[in-house]
Amino acid sequence: MSRNPFKPTAGATPPVLVGREPALEELDEALDDGAGSPYLLQFVTGARGAGKTVMLTEMGRRARERGWIVVDETATPGLLTRLTRAVRHHREQLGSPDRSRISGVGLNILGTGGDVRMEGAPREAPDLRDEIGALCDAMDRHDGETGLIITVDEIHTIRQEELDELAAIIQHLIREDRSVGLLMAGIPQAVEQMIADNAQRPKVSTFLRRAERTVLEHVPLADVAAAFQQTISEGGRSISEEVAWECARATSGYPFMIQLVGFHTWRVGREGPVTREHVTQGRAKARKRLGELVHAPALRDLSAVDRTFLTHMSVDDGPSRYADLRTRMGETPNYISVYRDRLIRAGMIQPSAVHGHVEFALPELRGYLREHAAQLVAEVNEDDQG
Template sequence: MSAKVFGVGGEVDVVRSAAGSVAVPLDEALSDAADAATACGGGLVITVDELQLADRAELANLAAVLQQHVADHWPLVVAGAGLPSLRERDRTVTYLERGEWHELGLLEPADTREALVAPAADAGRPMDEAAADVLTRASGGYPYAVQVLGHHAWRASHGQERIGVVHACAALSAAQRDLSAGLYASRWNDASPKEREYLAALAHLPEGAGGGDVARELGQPTSGVSYLRDRLIKKGTLFPERGALRFLVPGMARWIREQADA
C-alpha cells in the first residue's frame, strides 16, 4: 500500500500467511476485545453496513452472542445499517428486534441543501442559492445522489470563487452518467425479466402509482404480480410510501424510460 501527496509519501508492504491464520469464534473474539477495552477504560463500537445482505444464520449467531453476554456488561455498542426490508426479513432474529430501529428515509429538502452548501462553504468555495436549488431538486433527497452531485459541482467550478448555476447544471449530466453506470444499471441487471417488466410498467405510470396501478398496466390481477412487488422491495429497488410505489434511487424511472426509447 502506498500514498503520496505533493510528492511526499510512503509505502508499506503487508504479508499475511494464510496457512498460519486461525479463524477465531465470534464469542471469543468479542470477549477478548471487550476485555481489552475495559482494561483501557474505553469502549468498543462495531458498525456493520449492508445488513440486508447478511446470512440469517450469521445474524442469529451475533444476536446469540450479544444476548449471552448481557450480564457481563460489555462496553459495547453495535450499530448496523441496511435497507428497509431488513426488519421484515429478519423478524425471526428476535433479540435484534429489541434494538433501537431508526428509519432514516430520504433527506428533507432543508437537510439536502445543508449537505450541499455547508461542505462547500467550509472548503472555501461557497455555493450560490440558485445552484443549491438545482442540485437539491435533482438529488431527490437520496444521500448518494447528493454526494455525486456535490462532487461534480465542485469539479465543474475548479478555479472559481463560487459554485454557480452553470456549474450545478454541468454536474447534472456528469452525475447522471455516474448514476446510470452504477446504481441504475446494477439494479436493472439484478432484476429478472419479469421484475424488469414490472419496473418498466411503474416507470411509465404517473408519480404516485401503486401496486394495483402497475398490475392494471401489465394486464394482470394485483395478486398475480404482488410477488414481483415484494421481491423488488426486498431488493431495495422500490419502496412503498403512503400507498404509492417509488424507486429508491431518484431518477431511475426516467432512466428506464430512456432505455426503452433507445
C-alpha cells in the same frame, strides 16, 4: 486550483454529513453511557445510496475517538471467522495472554532435582464469544470505560447460521454486562423480512426486534443547500444562496446524489464562483453517473419479471396503481402482489401514501428506466429465450 471537496464514491465519507447529526448524537450518548445502552444495538437502514455505509463509518470513527475498539465488517460468508481473528488481534495488541493454552507445571522427576516443565495439551481455539470476553477483560484492566463496537454492513445478506450465532453471542455478552455494541446496516424492507424469517427462532427474533432503528431518509433541502454553501466555501470557492438551492433541488435530498451533483458541478467550473450553468451541466452528468453506479447494478440483480414490472411503472409520472400494472402486464392480482413484495424487499419501490399505489424508492429511477426501456426489454427477451 482548489481540490474538489465532494466524494461520490460508495462508502466514502463526505466532508459534511448532512442531516445525520441527531442519530450520531444518540450514538455519542450511548458510548458515554457504556454497557447496556440501547443505541449500542441498532440497525441503520435506508434505500440504496442513502448513506448507510457512510453512517457506519462515521459511527465507528466517533467510537474510536472515545477510545473504543471498532471492528468493521460486511456480511459475506466467513463473517464470524473474520470477526474472531480481528478481535483476537486487538486482544493481543493490548497484551492479553492467549487462554487457549494451559501453562505447564514444574515437576521434580525421581528426586534428581531437575525441574522439567510440561505444557498441557492446547484447548480448542477460542470462539468469538470467548475472544470478545477476553478483550473486554483486557479493556477493563486498561481503563474500564470503553469497550468493543462491531459494525456489519449489508446485514440482510448474512447467512442464516451466522446470524443465529452472532445474535446469540451478542445477546450473551450484553447479559454479562459487557461493553459491547453491534451496529448493523441494510435495506429496510430486507432487514424486516430477515427478522420476520427468524420468527421460528424466538430467542434470535426477539433479540433482533429489540434493536433500535435508525432510518436514513431523504435530507431536508434546506439542510442540503446549507451544506453546499459550507462545503464549497471551505473548498475555496463561492456560491450564492440561490445557486446553492438550485444544487439542493437537483439532488431531491438523496445523499449520494448530493455528492454526485456537488462533484460534477464543481468540476464544470473548476474555479471561481459556482453558477447556475455549472449546476445545470453538473446535474446532467450526476444523473448519468447515478444510473451507472446505482440503477444499473441494482437492476442487474433483479429477475426479468422484476425489471418488466419496474418498466411498466415508469410509464406513470407519479405513483402507479396496482390495477394499471395488472392491466399492462396482463397478470392476476396475486401475481402482481408477489412481484410488488419482492421489489419492496429489494428496496426498489415502496408503498405510496395513496392507497393502492406504489412508487419508486430511488430518485431518478423513472427517468433511467424510460431512457433504457428498449435495452431492458431486449434483456428480458434474452432471459426468456435462455
